[in-house]
Amino acid sequence: MSQGRKDKLSEVMPSLGRILRRLAPYLRGHHGVLGGSVLALLAATAMKLLEPWPLKFVIDRVVPSAAGEVAGLAQLAPTTLLALCAVGLVVITALKALFQYLSTVGFAIVGNRVLTKVRSDLFRHLQTLSPGFHSRARAGDLTMRLVSDVGMLKETAVTAMLPLAANVAVLAGMLGVMLWLDWRLALLALSPLPILWLVSLRLTRRIREVSRTQRRREGELAATGAETMAGIRTVQAMGLEDRATEVFGAAGKRDLRAGVKGKRLSAGLERSVDVLTGMGLAIVLWFGSLQVMAGRISPGDLLVFITYLKNTFRPVREYAKYTARLAKAAAAGERVVALLDEEPEVYDAPDAMRAPPLEGRVAFEGVHFGYAPGLPTLKGVWVDVPPRQLVAVTGPSGTGKSTLASLLLRLYDPAKGRICIDGHDLRSLTLASLRANIAFVPQETLILSGTLAENIALGAGREVTREEIERAAMLAGAHDFISAQPQGYDTETAERGVTLSAGQRQRIAIARAALRAAPVLVLDEPTVGLDRTSEAAVARAIFRLAEGRTTFLITHDLNLAARADRILHLEGGTVVEDGDHAALLARGGQYAAMWNEGKDGRHAIAG
Incomplete structure (x- = not known):
C-alpha cells in the first residue's frame, strides 16, 4: 500500500524534488532573506484566515439573525461593532497585502540570486567539459539550456512556486478552522478532493511528459536556427535558404503540436477543478443552510465556511493553472541538472600538483588514442623532443596530427601510454598549470x-x-x-x-x-586558407614566436615544415619518419614523395 502511494507521488513531480535537492547547496548564504520571506508568507496566511471574520461578526451581531449574539461582543452597540469590523477588514487586508509583498519580493531576491549563480556555474562547468562532449552536443541546445531553461526556473520560482506555497499554507490553516467550526460540514465540503486528486495525478503526468517533449523540441529548434545562422554565408552562397527554412519550419511544427497538446491537457485539468469546486460549494450551501436553520451554526459561520471552501480549492485550482508552467520548469530543470551532473572526461587527479618551472622537454611514450571505441587514431607514438626544438608534424589528413596537439594540451587523455613534460606525466599536473605552460x-x-x-x-x-x-x-x-x-x-x-x-x-x-x-608552443595548421602574402607574413611571425620555445608546428605546408629543426611524418596513426628535411628527402620515403608532389610552388613562402 505504501509503495503504491510512493509510486503515485513520484509520478506527480519527481523531477522538481530532484532539482530542488540538487540546487539546495546554492541556498547557503541566503538563509536570512529566505527565513524572513517564509515568516512573511506565514503572516500573510494568518491575515488570509482572519479576512472573513469581520463580515461574520457583522452578520451575526449587527444583522438580526436566529443565531443570536456572538459571545463577548453583546455589550457593543451595533454601530460600534460595524465600525470596528470595517476598520478591522481594512487593517487585515492591508497587512495581508504588505506581508504578501514582502514574501514575494524576498523569494524573488533569493530565487534570482540562486539561479544567477546556477547559470554562472553552469557556464563555467560547460567550459570544463571535453571536446568529445561538445562534438556530440548541439551548440544551440546548450545555449537554450544556459539562457532559456535557467530563465524558466527563475520565472517559475516567483510566478508559480511561490503562489502555490502560499496557497498550501492557507489550505492547512483553513482546514483546521473548518474542522473546528463543524467537522461534519468540513468533511462533506472536502468530499470532492479525492476525485480531484486522482484527476490531477492522471493529467499532470501527461502534461509533464508533453512539456518535457516540448522543451526538447524547443532545444532542437534553437539548435537548428543557431547552426543555420552560424553558416549563413554557406547557406546563401549555395542557395540553401529554402531548404534551411523547410528544416526550421518542420522543427517549428513539431514544437507547435507539443505546445497545443500541453495547453489542451492543462485547460482540461482547470475545467475539471472548476466543476468539482462547484460540487463542493453546492454541498456546503445545502447542508450548511440546514445546520443554520437547525441553530447548530450561525449564518456568519456558514459565510466563513463558504469563503474558506473557495480558498481551500484554490491551491488545486492554482495547481491546475500552473501545472503546464511547473511541468515546463521541471523539464527545464532536468536539462540544467543533467548538464551540471555531466562529468568531465578530463579532470585533475586528487593528488595533482601545480607545474613547477618547466624547460619544455616533451615525450610521447607509447601513446594510443581513438575518438571512438575500435577506431584508433594514434597507434603507439614514441617521440622525445628536447627543449627549444622546433618540430614540424606532417602527414596526410586523418593521420592524427591535430590529435597530438589535443593530447599535449590535455583536451583528451591517452587510452594507453603517457605524455610527459620534463618527466612529469601530464595527468600528475593540474590542468590550469599545465595549460599555462x-x-x-x-x-x-x-x-x-x-x-x-x-x-x-x-x-x-x-x-x-x-x-x-x-x-x-x-x-x-x-x-x-x-x-x-x-x-x-x-x-x-x-x-x-x-x-x-x-x-x-x-x-x-x-x-x-x-x-x-610559455616554454611550449603548439601551432595547428596556422597558414591554412591564407593567400600567399598572408602566408608569408604569418610564417615570419611563427618563426619569431618559436625562438626559445619547444614548438610543435602541425602543417600540410611542406615548405613551412622544411624550415623546422625536425620533422615527424605520420602515416596510419604512428610516426613513420623522423628527421630533418634533408635527411627525410635523402631517405626517399613518404615525406619525400609528398615533397616531390608539391614542387610546383604551391607552398612557396617568402623569406
Whole structure:
C-alpha cells in the first residue's frame, strides 16, 4: 500500500524534488532573506484566515439573525461593532497585502540570486567539459539550456512556486478552522478532493511528459536556427535558404503540436477543478443552510465556511493553472541538472600538483588514442623532443596530427601510454598549470567582442600593459594593420572578427601566444586558407614566436615544415619518419614523395 502511494507521488513531480535537492547547496548564504520571506508568507496566511471574520461578526451581531449574539461582543452597540469590523477588514487586508509583498519580493531576491549563480556555474562547468562532449552536443541546445531553461526556473520560482506555497499554507490553516467550526460540514465540503486528486495525478503526468517533449523540441529548434545562422554565408552562397527554412519550419511544427497538446491537457485539468469546486460549494450551501436553520451554526459561520471552501480549492485550482508552467520548469530543470551532473572526461587527479618551472622537454611514450571505441587514431607514438626544438608534424589528413596537439594540451587523455613534460606525466599536473605552460595558435582564431587590444590580451592569462600588447603585435606582424584601424588598438571587433581577414585574425592569435610566457608552443595548421602574402607574413611571425620555445608546428605546408629543426611524418596513426628535411628527402620515403608532389610552388613562402 505504501509503495503504491510512493509510486503515485513520484509520478506527480519527481523531477522538481530532484532539482530542488540538487540546487539546495546554492541556498547557503541566503538563509536570512529566505527565513524572513517564509515568516512573511506565514503572516500573510494568518491575515488570509482572519479576512472573513469581520463580515461574520457583522452578520451575526449587527444583522438580526436566529443565531443570536456572538459571545463577548453583546455589550457593543451595533454601530460600534460595524465600525470596528470595517476598520478591522481594512487593517487585515492591508497587512495581508504588505506581508504578501514582502514574501514575494524576498523569494524573488533569493530565487534570482540562486539561479544567477546556477547559470554562472553552469557556464563555467560547460567550459570544463571535453571536446568529445561538445562534438556530440548541439551548440544551440546548450545555449537554450544556459539562457532559456535557467530563465524558466527563475520565472517559475516567483510566478508559480511561490503562489502555490502560499496557497498550501492557507489550505492547512483553513482546514483546521473548518474542522473546528463543524467537522461534519468540513468533511462533506472536502468530499470532492479525492476525485480531484486522482484527476490531477492522471493529467499532470501527461502534461509533464508533453512539456518535457516540448522543451526538447524547443532545444532542437534553437539548435537548428543557431547552426543555420552560424553558416549563413554557406547557406546563401549555395542557395540553401529554402531548404534551411523547410528544416526550421518542420522543427517549428513539431514544437507547435507539443505546445497545443500541453495547453489542451492543462485547460482540461482547470475545467475539471472548476466543476468539482462547484460540487463542493453546492454541498456546503445545502447542508450548511440546514445546520443554520437547525441553530447548530450561525449564518456568519456558514459565510466563513463558504469563503474558506473557495480558498481551500484554490491551491488545486492554482495547481491546475500552473501545472503546464511547473511541468515546463521541471523539464527545464532536468536539462540544467543533467548538464551540471555531466562529468568531465578530463579532470585533475586528487593528488595533482601545480607545474613547477618547466624547460619544455616533451615525450610521447607509447601513446594510443581513438575518438571512438575500435577506431584508433594514434597507434603507439614514441617521440622525445628536447627543449627549444622546433618540430614540424606532417602527414596526410586523418593521420592524427591535430590529435597530438589535443593530447599535449590535455583536451583528451591517452587510452594507453603517457605524455610527459620534463618527466612529469601530464595527468600528475593540474590542468590550469599545465595549460599555462603551453601557448596555442589554433587553425580557427577565436575573436571575442571587445577591442583589438583586449583580444590580444586574452592570451596572457594576467594583467598586461599597452606596451606589452604592442610588442606582441609587432612580433606577430600585426602592429601595422592594427594601427591603420579607425581607433587603432581600441577598435571594436565585429562578431567573430568578420571585419578582419583570415591572415589578420591569425596574426592576432600569434600575438596572443607571444604574450604568454610559455616554454611550449603548439601551432595547428596556422597558414591554412591564407593567400600567399598572408602566408608569408604569418610564417615570419611563427618563426619569431618559436625562438626559445619547444614548438610543435602541425602543417600540410611542406615548405613551412622544411624550415623546422625536425620533422615527424605520420602515416596510419604512428610516426613513420623522423628527421630533418634533408635527411627525410635523402631517405626517399613518404615525406619525400609528398615533397616531390608539391614542387610546383604551391607552398612557396617568402623569406
